[in-house]
Amino acid sequence: MTRPDNREASHLRAMHCSLGQLNRADGSAQFTAQNTSVVCGVFGPVEAKVYEEKLDRAVVEVKFRSDIGSSTTKDKWVESAIRSTFEREILAHQHPRTLVQINIQLRESDGSVDSAAINATSLALVDAGIPLKSMISAATCAVLSDDVVVVDPTQEEIDAARSVHTFAFANPVSDSNKQGPLYVDSRGNFTMDEYNHCYDLCVLAAERVLAFMRTAIEGKVTKEAKINTT
Amino acid sequence: MVETGQAAAAVAMQTFERIHPVEFQRRFLGQNTRHTGREFNQFRALKVIKGAISTAQGSATVRLGNTTVVCGIKAEVCEPDVKRPTAGYLTTNVELSPMCSARFRAGAPSDEAQVASEHIYRLSMHLLDLTSLCIESGKAAWSLSADIVCLKHDGNVVDAAVIALVAAIEDLRLPRAEFDSATGVVSADKEALGHVDVKKRLFPATFVLVDDLCVVADADDAEEQMATASLLVVMDGEGKLVNLWKRGAGVISREAVEQCVERARERMSEIAKVLD
Numbered sequence: 001m002t003r004p005d006n007r008e009a010s011h012l013r014a015m016h017c018s019l020g021q022l023n024r025a026d027g028s029a030q031f032t033a034q035n036t037s038v039v040c041g042v043f044g045p046v047e048a049k050v051y052e053e054k055l056d057r058a059v060v061e062v063k064f065r066s067d068i069g070s071s072t073t074k075d076k077w078v079e080s081a082i083r084s085t086f087e088r089e090i091l092a093h094q095h096p097r098t099l100v101q102i103n104i105q106l107r108e109s110d111g112s113v114d115s116a117a118i119n120a121t122s123l124a125l126v127d128a129g130i131p132l133k134s135m136i137s138a139a140t141c142a143v144l145s146d147d148v149v150v151v152d153p154t155q156e157e158i159d160a161a162r163s164v165h166t167f168a169f170a171n172p173v174s175d176s177n178k179q180g181p182l183y184v185d186s187r188g189n190f191t192m193d194e195y196n197h198c199y200d201l202c203v204l205a206a207e208r209v210l211a212f213m214r215t216a217i218e219g220k221v222t223k224e225a226k227i228n229t230t
Numbered sequence: 231m232v233e234t235g236q237a238a239a240a241v242a243m244q245t246f247e248r249i250h251p252v253e254f255q256r257r258f259l260g261q262n263t264r265h266t267g268r269e270f271n272q273f274r275a276l277k278v279i280k281g282a283i284s285t286a287q288g289s290a291t292v293r294l295g296n297t298t299v300v301c302g303i304k305a306e307v308c309e310p311d312v313k314r315p316t317a318g319y320l321t322t323n324v325e326l327s328p329m330c331s332a333r334f335r336a337g338a339p340s341d342e343a344q345v346a347s348e349h350i351y352r353l354s355m356h357l358l359d360l361t362s363l364c365i366e367s368g369k370a371a372w373s374l375s376a377d378i379v380c381l382k383h384d385g386n387v388v389d390a391a392v393i394a395l396v397a398a399i400e401d402l403r404l405p406r407a408e409f410d411s412a413t414g415v416v417s418a419d420k421e422a423l424g425h426v427d428v429k430k431r432l433f434p435a436t437f438v439l440v441d442d443l444c445v446v447a448d449a450d451d452a453e454e455q456m457a458t459a460s461l462l463v464v465m466d467g468e469g470k471l472v473n474l475w476k477r478g479a480g481v482i483s484r485e486a487v488e489q490c491v492e493r494a495r496e497r498m499s500e501i502a503k504v505l506d
Contacts, residue, residue, distance in 0.1 A: 076341055077348040081477065088458070088479030180483045184461075184476035187352065191470055192491055199484070 004156050005034070012139075012152040012205055015212050017120075019127045019220045025103075027128020031120035033152060035110035038117050040124035044100030052099070057092035059099045064117065067106040078104075078114060082121055085168050085183045091131040100130060111155040112140040114166045114185065123213055127220075136182060137213060138168035139205035141198045143190060149197060151205050163188025165198040173207045252441070255456055259443050266450065271493050273435070273448040276504050278393065280401040287374075288402025292394040295450060296384035301394035303376045303402050307416045310364065310371040318363025318371035322351045324378045324391055331383035331451070346388055349475070350378070350395060353464060356472050357399060359429045366409035370416045374402070385450040388462060392434040397505060402426050430466040433501045435494035437461045439480040447493060461487065463494035467502070 007013070013033040022028035025041035032038075048059050062079040065071065082102070090100060102124070104117050115138035122136045142153040142161035150157055158164055168183035186195055247254045247265075258265045268274070274295030283289035286302035310317055324346040326334050334340055339347075354376070363372040376398060378391045403423035409416050438449035439459040446453060449460075458480030464473040471491070476482060482490075 073344045073348040073351075076344040080341060080345040084477040085479065178483060180481050180487065181476065182479055184474055184487075186471070186474040189356070189466070189470055189472060192488065195471065195474065 003150060004154060007150075009148060009150045010201065010204075012208060013154075015209065017123060017213065017216045019123060019216060025124075025128070027124050027126070027130070029120050029123035029127055030107075031116050031123060033112065033116055035108050035154070036112055036116050037107040038113070038120040039105045039107055040117070040120040041103045041105075042100065042121075042124045042128040042130065043103070044128065044130060045095040045098035046101065048097060048099035053097045054092075056096050058090070058095040058097075060087050060090055060092065060102065061099060062086075062102045062104070062121075064104045065106065067109050078117060081114060081183060081185065082117060085118060085136060086121060086125070089133045089136055089170060089182070090125065091133060094131050100125075109155065111153050111158045112166075114138070115140045115152075115168070118168050118183070119209055119213065123216065126217055134171040135210060135213065136168055136170055137173065137206040137210040138166065138183070139202040139209060140164065140166045141201050141205070143188070143194050143198065149194075149201060151201055161188065163190035163194065163198075165190075165195065165202065167199060167202040167206065169203065169206045171210055173203055173210060251452065252456060255452065256441060256443075259440060262444075264446060265452065268446075270444055271447045273497060273500070274450075276393070276501065278397050278504050280397050286398075287404060288398045288400075290394050290397030290401055292390045292397065294386060294390045294393075294448065296382055297380075297386060297390050297450075298382040299378055299380045299387065299390045299394045301376055301378045301391070301398040303374050303398050305402070305404055306373045306375075307365065307370050307407065307418075308373040310368060314360075315368035316364045316371075317360040319373040320351075320354050320358055320360065320363075320376065321374070322354055322376045322378065322395065323347050324350060324380070324387075326380050326383065326387070330380040333383075346391060349388070349462075350391055353392060353432055353473060354395060356430050356466070357396065357428060357432055359427060362427050365407045365416060366411070369411075369414070370407070370409050372404060372407075383451060385452075385454045386436050386448050389434045389436050389448065392432055392464065393501060393505070396428075396432050399426065399428055400431075400505070430472070431502070431505070432472060433465045433467070433494070433498040435463045435465075435490070435497040437463070437482075437490045437493070439478070439482055442480050445482060445486055445490065447490075447497075461490055463491055465494055465498045467498070469495055469498065 016032040022041045028041040030039045062083045064075045064078045118138035141151045143163045165186040167181045277293040279291040282291040287305040288303040326343040405418040405420045406422040407418045438457040459478035462475040
């Protein structure tokens with residue numbers, strides 16, 4: 001079986017990320033997997049509006065903008081997915097009566113957008129120095145009509161797929177058998193066996209994504225340390 | 231004397247519930263029960279009334295305990311999308327008005343309502359084959375708009391809304407429409423009403439992790455307020471999964487998810503019985 005981009009079924013697309021590109025945001029990151037690219041800018045902790053502030057913790061607000069068209073309920077759906085994933089991973093109690101604003105802009109979409117958005121958000125939050133319980137990484141896989149399971153599907157593969165599964169895990173991902181996933185969205189027509197198979201594949205993929213994100217952060221931190229010492 | 235004692239105890243309990251809602255729930259959960267006396271995996275009584283609204287082409291009222299939703303479907307003829315000339319439309323809208331709960335404000339739909347609308351819209355793609363709504367390829371097709379209005383919000387509105395949508399689609403009767411290619415006018419024979427083919431029935435079951443402690447089925451409003459995670463399982467009639475949607479940071483272990491899916495499988499036949 002060959003995939004449209006000649007990848008192996010279990011291979012992720014080449015990832016690329018850069019941190020701190022937006023100079024006015026407190027933290028930012030761009031996460032790219034070939035033709036899927038997401039930019040995330042984080043502001044926070046900043047002053048919350050009086051009517052939304054919480055006395056004991058920070059409020060997390062997520063704004064998602066699609067690459068084309070105006071804001072739709074689809075974007076609201078992604079916002080709610082990301083908010084529910086990060087709301088409790090952010091140590092909000094350390095910053096009561098403040099707001100953490102997460103702005104996500106989709107630059108290019110070619111499948112696996114939800115997981116790319118989660119990965120970009122995770123990187124941007126780290127870049128902004130927002131205290132997190134753990135880093136979150138996400139992965140998507142799809143069951144094609146001939147029962148082949150592919151990791152990190154492109155839009156073409158998603159359109160032809162029988163079911164699509166997106167999982168997000170907290171770090172360490174290897175704990176996920178006990179801890180379970182942070183976020184799941186499995187859709188289509190599938191059995192529990194297929195779900196479990198996709199789960200296992202996504203655990204491995206999320207682990208690789210996390211390792212990649214770590215190197216990116218390490219790279220940035222060592223670079224900054226060098227500048228500070230010279 | 232005994233009666234007044236009991237009444238006083240009831241008042242004290244109500245006061246406790248009002249003042250310390252979280253602690254109130256915890257006392258029950260700690261004893262492995264729920265404040266309504268339900269089992270952890272027990273759903274509330276479900277009641278479906280098809281065709282409740284005579285002015286809509288298809289409608290249904292669903293009661294799930296104290297949660298009540300009404301779904302009405304309006305059918306209009308319109309031009310199909312250029313990209314899909316043989317497909318009709320099905321749009322869904324969930325309305326959570328201030329009437330159903332004090333948590334909602336009048337005005338623009340809340341995020342919760344928009345997310346529910348979008349999710350049900352995504353699910354509805356499995357319900358109908360949109361090409362069955364075609365009248366004349368590229369010229370005319372049925373556009374169905376399903377409005378789901380919540381009348382009483384006592385938790386688990388998504389389950390109720392999905393069941394209402396399925397029941398309303400099954401209740402839907404469309405007049406036989408014909409396209410006159412000479413005049414470009416669609417004429418409908420209102421005497422000859424026909425059902426729409428349902429591709430798949432959807433059977434939802436929502437489970438909620440309350441206070442990071444226990445997974446309960448079909449949470450009511452009080453339990454939902456304490457929820458740290460929720461899991462929606464949607465089955466088709468054959469026991470295959472259509473959707474598994476977990477949100478919130480609370481831990482629902484892999485085994486717990488499997489148990490929920492098993493329970494959802496049983497729930498499937500419970501709902502099917504009520505729908506028929």
